[in-house]
Amino acid sequence: MESWEEPIETGEVPEDGVVFDVIVVGGGPAGSAAAAYNALNGCKVLLIEKGVWPRDKICGDAVGGKSLSHVKELGVKGMIEDTPHFTVDSIIFGSGGGNTVRVMLPQEEFEKKEAGYSLPRLQFDYMMFKRCSEIVMENGGSVIQGFTVKDVHLEEGRVSGVSGGFGRRGDEGVRRYSSPLTIGAGGYSCPVAKTVTEVMHGEPMRDDEHYCGGFREYWEGVGGFSGTEGPIEIHFIDEFNPGYFWLFPVKEGVVNVGVGMVFAEQRKQKGDKKSLRKMQEWVINSHPGFKKRFENAKLVKGSSKGWQLPFGSPRKGGQPYQPRRSAAAGAMCVGDSASLVDPFTGEGIGNALLSAKMTSKHFDKDAHSGGFPEEAAAAYMEELWGALGPELSNSYKLQRWAKKKWLMNWVIGKAGRSEELADMMTGMIADKEASRQLWSKWFLFKTLILS
Numbered sequence: 001m002e003s004w005e006e007p008i009e010t011g012e013v014p015e016d017g018v019v020f021d022v023i024v025v026g027g028g029p030a031g032s033a034a035a036a037y038n039a040l041n042g043c044k045v046l047l048i049e050k051g052v053w054p055r056d057k058i059c060g061d062a063v064g065g066k067s068l069s070h071v072k073e074l075g076v077k078g079m080i081e082d083t084p085h086f087t088v089d090s091i092i093f094g095s096g097g098g099n100t101v102r103v104m105l106p107q108e109e110f111e112k113k114e115a116g117y118s119l120p121r122l123q124f125d126y127m128m129f130k131r132c133s134e135i136v137m138e139n140g141g142s143v144i145q146g147f148t149v150k151d152v153h154l155e156e157g158r159v160s161g162v163s164g165g166f167g168r169r170g171d172e173g174v175r176r177y178s179s180p181l182t183i184g185a186g187g188y189s190c191p192v193a194k195t196v197t198e199v200m201h202g203e204p205m206r207d208d209e210h211y212c213g214g215f216r217e218y219w220e221g222v223g224g225f226s227g228t229e230g231p232i233e234i235h236f237i238d239e240f241n242p243g244y245f246w247l248f249p250v251k252e253g254v255v256n257v258g259v260g261m262v263f264a265e266q267r268k269q270k271g272d273k274k275s276l277r278k279m280q281e282w283v284i285n286s287h288p289g290f291k292k293r294f295e296n297a298k299l300v301k302g303s304s305k306g307w308q309l310p311f312g313s314p315r316k317g318g319q320p321y322q323p324r325r326s327a328a329a330g331a332m333c334v335g336d337s338a339s340l341v342d343p344f345t346g347e348g349i350g351n352a353l354l355s356a357k358m359t360s361k362h363f364d365k366d367a368h369s370g371g372f373p374e375e376a377a378a379a380y381m382e383e384l385w386g387a388l389g390p391e392l393s394n395s396y397k398l399q400r401w402a403k404k405k406w407l408m409n410w411v412i413g414k415a416g417r418s419e420e421l422a423d424m425m426t427g428m429i430a431d432k433e434a435s436r437q438l439w440s441k442w443f444l445f446k447t448l449i450l451s
């Protein structure tokens with residue numbers, strides 16, 4: 001048994017009725033980090049996860065530079081480096097017309113081992129949950145696995161706690177816990193996010209224009225990869241437009257292979273193109289650019305699975321907060337529960353960790369002991385969109401831009417030949433706010449036409 005497959009010891013289940021400073025629903029990267037950051041702030045935290053470790057999470061498995069600073073701060077980076085992983089030095093973008101450009105990640109960050117890794121979420125999430133649970137318990141809190149939160153309670157217009165239980169339906173050993181702050185970290189269908197949006201404010205939680213379907217498999221022996229260091233690949237394929245196909249090596253000989261498409265676009269497709277699984281099968285078996293690379297490859301049994309990505313793209317409709325409401329009196333949501341996945345790259349772990357840390361800045365256990373107030377919830381949402389809005393908005397523009405096959409083909413072809421454009425893309429990855437300049441007409445003209 002590998003070290004990340006061993007059960008994680010999380011101590012005794014607290015009695016029914018116990019009061020905490022903070023309850024966190026969901027023990028993925030966002031919930032684990034939110035629990036740890038609040039515990040480090042002196043809070044008595046209850047971290048609740050419905051799964052029991054080791055548990056898989058369908059993902060592309062890329063852990064970018066933004067995530068690594070948090071991973072380091074929480075003491076998990078060394079744990080990752082001690083297990084099999086792939087070190088990412090660059091991203092290859094491919095267009096339907098067969099053009100490619102390799103964008104190097106910033107050299108300085110690569111040398112400091114801060115540019116990015118990819119490794120199965122089975123491993124990454126295990127280490128995050130294990131370390132963060134230790135931090136929670138060292139600071140007087142509790143951790144429960146195998147417990148599904150079924151109800152989020154409201155008292156006087158404020159989230160006041162949760163209840164749920166064990167077993168497949170969450171109805172065994174039912175318990176209720178209370179706290180002035182509940183953090184929603186239950187992913188794309190988090191019950192806390194549902195309460196904050198639909199129940200408390202009558203605003204939609206889900207939006208198919210901004211929710212994306214993703215399908216993932218692990219393959220061994222894919223052509224074009226060797227070793228444990230190098231590029232990850234994202235391809236825009238004409239027959240699968242607007243969507244993307246990725247190849248992310250996760251350790252020696254194993255590659256995470258997947259496809260993704262926004263639900264509203266998926267619905268417009270016809271025949272086999274409606275199914276992500278069938279599209280992936282087609283790319284692997286029939287696409288002229290890829291079938292050769294899979295000739296000697298072998299599917300890892302049981303790894304074909306789908307999941308959803310709630311994008312952080314700005315939404316129309318006049319709602320007061322972007323990308324949607326993520327907090328209310330008594331509650332803050334983080335990660336996928338706050339719909340923060342980058343709409344161009346599909347990365348969500350970095351923003352999950354950033355939002356997790358931000359909750360610990362907005363919650364003060366003494367000042368908010370009577371309940372986390374509405375004004376503090378508004379301040380959290382404003383700071384969150386202030387920090388992520390510019391890059392999420394830029395990524396949304398890039399996502400819509402990628403729908404234009406001819407433009408994508410031309411730009412990637414041009415970038416493949418232009419050092420200036422490839423360098424600019426490296427700069428965009430180092431500092432996503434720099435991608436604003438991409439939208440300056442003069443800059444586009446100078447770079448694409450004159451270079």
Ligand SMILES: Cc1cc2nc3c(=O)[nH]c(=O)nc-3n(C[C@H](O)[C@H](O)[C@H](O)COP(=O)(O)OP(=O)(O)OC[C@H]3O[C@@H](n4cnc5c(N)ncnc54)[C@H](O)[C@@H]3O)c2cc1C
Binds near residue numbers: 029063147150191352
């Ligand atoms: C196909 C695909 C590819 C992706 N590729 C990448 C990538 O390469 N890089 C990247 O950074 N991001 C990627 N993402 C996005 C990334 O997976 C998410 O953004 C990230 O997992 C968000 O973390 P989270 O903790 O918010 O949510 P999750 O990881 O979904 O964790 C939520 C946790 O809450 C638990 N939970 C849910 N409901 C309850 C309940 N009622 N009670 C108790 N517990 C509950 C779940 O069991 C789960 O453990 C991808 C996503 C998909 C679907």
